[in-house]
Amino acid sequence: MSYTTDFDAIRISISQAKGLPNAHYIDPAVYDEERHALLFNQWAGLAVASEVPEPGDAIPSTFLGVPLLLLRDKYDQVRVFQNTCRHRGMILVEYACKIAGAIRCPYHSWCYRTDGRLVSTPHVGGPGQSTHKDINRSELGLIEIRSHIWRDVVWINMNGNAPTFEDAMQDAITRWSEFEQPLYHGGADSTFKLDVNCNWKLAVENYCESYHLPWIHPGLNSYSRLEDHYNIENYGSYSGQGTLVYRQLSGESNEKFPDFENLSEKWNESAEYLSIYPNVLLGTHRDHAFAIILIPDGPEKTVENIHFFYPSEDTNEALRKKNTDQWKEIFKEDIFVVEGMQRGRHGIAFDGGKFSPAMDGPTHCFHDWAASQIETHRGLEHAAE
Amino acid sequence: MQLNDQDLEDQILMAHDASNTWLLAELYAHAAERVLDHEQACFLATQAYVCALQSNHPLKSKLHTFLKRHGREE
Numbered sequence A: 001m002s003y004t005t006d007f008d009a010i011r012i013s014i015s016q017a018k019g020l021p022n023a024h025y026i027d028p029a030v031y032d033e034e035r036h037a038l039l040f041n042q043w044a045g046l047a048v049a050s051e052v053p054e055p056g057d058a059i060p061s062t063f064l065g066v067p068l069l070l071l072r073d074k075y076d077q078v079r080v081f082q083n084t085c086r087h088r089g090m091i092l093v094e095y096a097c098k099i100a101g102a103i104r105c106p107y108h109s110w111c112y113r114t115d116g117r118l119v120s121t122p123h124v125g126g127p128g129q130s131t132h133k134d135i136n137r138s139e140l141g142l143i144e145i146r147s148h149i150w151r152d153v154v155w156i157n158m159n160g161n162a163p164t165f166e167d168a169m170q171d172a173i174t175r176w177s178e179f180e181q182p183l184y185h186g187g188a189d190s191t192f193k194l195d196v197n198c199n200w201k202l203a204v205e206n207y208c209e210s211y212h213l214p215w216i217h218p219g220l221n222s223y224s225r226l227e228d229h230y231n232i233e234n235y236g237s238y239s240g241q242g243t244l245v246y247r248q249l250s251g252e253s254n255e256k257f258p259d260f261e262n263l264s265e266k267w268n269e270s271a272e273y274l275s276i277y278p279n280v281l282l283g284t285h286r287d288h289a290f291a292i293i294l295i296p297d298g299p300e301k302t303v304e305n306i307h308f309f310y311p312s313e314d315t316n317e318a319l320r321k322k323n324t325d326q327w328k329e330i331f332k333e334d335i336f337v338v339e340g341m342q343r344g345r346h347g348i349a350f351d352g353g354k355f356s357p358a359m360d361g362p363t364h365c366f367h368d369w370a371a372s373q374i375e376t377h378r379g380l381e382h383a384a385e
Numbered sequence B: 001m002q003l004n005d006q007d008l009e010d011q012i013l014m015a016h017d018a019s020n021t022w023l024l025a026e027l028y029a030h031a032a033e034r035v036l037d038h039e040q041a042c043f044l045a046t047q048a049y050v051c052a053l054q055s056n057h058p059l060k061s062k063l064h065t066f067l068k069r070h071g072r073e074e
Ligand code: FES
Pocket: A085, A086, A087, A088, A089, A090, A105, A106, A107, A108, A109, A110
């Protein structure tokens, strides 16, 4: 590996630090390296469990080039498999569907149970003979990807090397422990997708800072002023921002969403927004929450999948729609800046940028984390050579 | 496939075209019962069994028992 990044220039005090250099946003080789160091080696967000509400529901997807199958098995457990048949490597499931019985490979019809076990290998020993002494079904189940559900997000650790989810996410889980209660996805009116032309890290960086609020979200700023925000920096795992003046949305006859139960007073007017490294952006309020899952699609493209959640299964539809629309406007306002920063990184003399020591702490926190992970990854690669 | 039953063969091909695995399980099972040749019967029962597994058709346990009894399935 011939890449050099001056990690020391990034991992020092914010007053002196620079941001990650251009190559980390535009170079396909660095993107591939970060795919391993920052995404496969971590607990990354893939989807939300509500996307597969019933046993047998299955959704194929491609995550960082890897074909995956998200499904809810017959025993109601959400699982993630590699969507590749153990025989000749055919893609197993092409479209989102409901698996009635077994997953049948469309090529030679090997069949897998929804928990991944290989259940039949038709004609494998010759016509009409489905067994063979060299075919050990118990060794040929679907390859399962380590997964964990927290706040309805399906987190996956592709290479199996991360610590347990609870260990890796301990600080964030503790910070929001009051919100450890059921979350109900608002349904079809409470999800949308944005395609943005930027490296996924720029979406993380823009989300975790409040410095841009007065200029990019002037409407928001009228009641949520910059000085009512605070930075959140938890080196090594997450960063973000909080507001002290959250006001609940209300409908035409002043109806509101119900609150999460037993919250401390602090949350009456506070809300927090965390970028959970690597790719999940979470928000929580007294009466709703959301998750944005960033799906990188090459160095300069990202898909943002956005989902809203409520404290109760039964919430006012019009109010839900209003909430979704309001957030959509805000998230859309951010698109031109993340895309503009992406284009800006083709400026060959850009040096990673100069941080505001007062305002850019959360971004520096993310760069510090990213740099440490990439540095470790390069060290291991180097040692292996 | 030699079922000597053009009608059944047509039905099977149509069910394949329609990806109707539930119906395929039934048609193959029916065909397996009709053929005289044991190897043919095992072949057709295997086809039926796989379709029954996929579509969660109740025929699957009967087919499994048949195939296992003849050493064709685990
Ligand atoms: S590739 Fe799946 S059964 Fe052959």
